[in-house]
Amino acid sequence: MPQLTYLEAISDALRQEMRRDPTVFLLGEDIGVYGGAFKVTKGFLAEFGPARVLDTPVSEAAIIGAAIGAALNGLRPVVEMQYMDFVTNGFNQLVNVAATIAYRWSIPVPIVVRGPAGGGVGAGPFHSRNPEAWFAHTPGLKVVYPAFPADARGLLISAIRDPNPVVFLEHKGLYRKLRQELPEEAEPIPLGHAQCVRRGTDLTVIAYGSAVHIGLQAAERLADEGIDVEVLDVRTLIPLDEAALLESVRRTNRVLIVHEANLTCGFGAEIAARIAEKAFSFLDAPVVRIAAADVPTPFAPPLEQAVLPSVEQVLRAARQLVRF
Numbered sequence: 391m392p393q394l395t396y397l398e399a400i401s402d403a404l405r406q407e408m409r410r411d412p413t414v415f416l417l418g419e420d421i422g423v424y425g426g427a428f429k430v431t432k433g434f435l436a437e438f439g440p441a442r443v444l445d446t447p448v449s450e451a452a453i454i455g456a457a458i459g460a461a462l463n464g465l466r467p468v469v470e471m472q473y474m475d476f477v478t479n480g481f482n483q484l485v486n487v488a489a490t491i492a493y494r495w496s497i498p499v500p501i502v503v504r505g506p507a508g509g510g511v512g513a514g515p516f517h518s519r520n521p522e523a524w525f526a527h528t529p530g531l532k533v534v535y536p537a538f539p540a541d542a543r544g545l546l547i548s549a550i551r552d553p554n555p556v557v558f559l560e561h562k563g564l565y566r567k568l569r570q571e572l573p574e575e576a577e578p579i580p581l582g583h584a585q586c587v588r589r590g591t592d593l594t595v596i597a598y599g600s601a602v603h604i605g606l607q608a609a610e611r612l613a614d615e616g617i618d619v620e621v622l623d624v625r626t627l628i629p630l631d632e633a634a635l636l637e638s639v640r641r642t643n644r645v646l647i648v649h650e651a652n653l654t655c656g657f658g659a660e661i662a663a664r665i666a667e668k669a670f671s672f673l674d675a676p677v678v679r680i681a682a683a684d685v686p687t688p689f690a691p692p693l694e695q696a697v698l699p700s701v702e703q704v705l706r707a708a709r710q711l712v713r714f
């Protein structure tokens with residue numbers, strides 16, 4: 391089986407779906423001739439032609455608006471945001487239009503808005519945002535944030551086939567950092583299912599995106615101290631696999647939520663609230679969240695690392711929880 395990076399897995403999902411379904415097409419800034427800012431679509435123009443790989447003007451509102459129109463006419467557009475930060479320029483089209491059409495007109499809007507999110511690469515405050523909570527708060531949108539190449543490929547296939555608008559976030563720091571052996575033929579992974587990536591008995595770390603790997607690194611170090619940590623990868627924020635979260639917490643009785651987005655009103659707050667409401671009697675300690683500080687992401691690498699969640703923060707919080 392070939393080994394694919396996180397980026398290659400995303401590219402492979404796009405290519406396989408475009409070969410399978412002629413209604414799937416791509417649009418975004420510099421995705422054709424240049425192959426995308428991160429080269430996700432390198433070579434796509436030569437294979438699929440300019441009618442299915444569209445270089446667009448630098449206008450996120452126009453890009454998402456055009457995708458909505460195409461979806462209403464029977465196509466399945468996949469939009470690339472050059473950086474997910476720039477989705478703010480298309481916010482109205484995505485939140486007010488795409489998310490509500492099925493409720494207003496009973497017409498599906500099968501679009502995917504995908505692109506690089508997250509920090510840790512010294513890209514500064516304009517290219518490092520994790521905007522998932524905005525869209526998780528919007529009825530009518532599905533929100534996906536994979537942590538592994540296999541999940542990125544399988545979940546993206548499901549997102550493209552889904553009749554609803556899907557926001558698909560890809561952590562840019564994982565693009566070339568991870569490799570997994572994957573079969574040549576990709577299978578869809580259903581949306582709405584969390585995955586336990588490490589079994590444990592003393593504490594559950596709930597995470598998604600890059601934070602899953604922070605949790606796994608911390609779990610390995612804590613194992614040397616006799617602390618057995620379970621790591622649960624949410625994968626799909628909306629729809630949320632609440633049953634998997636509650637089942638894990640009821641088994642370990644302690645929970646630590648980790649994500650890279652800012653702490654205040656981050657999606658971890660929603661997870662914490664559901665656990666408090668539905669598994670309170672199983673908890674032996676308070677629900678704790680670790681996230682980025684409530685500041686714009688600094689450009690200087692030492693400052694950026696000070697703002698983002700870290701393995702050391704997880705270690706300290708986990709030790710306190712098991713002693714509580």
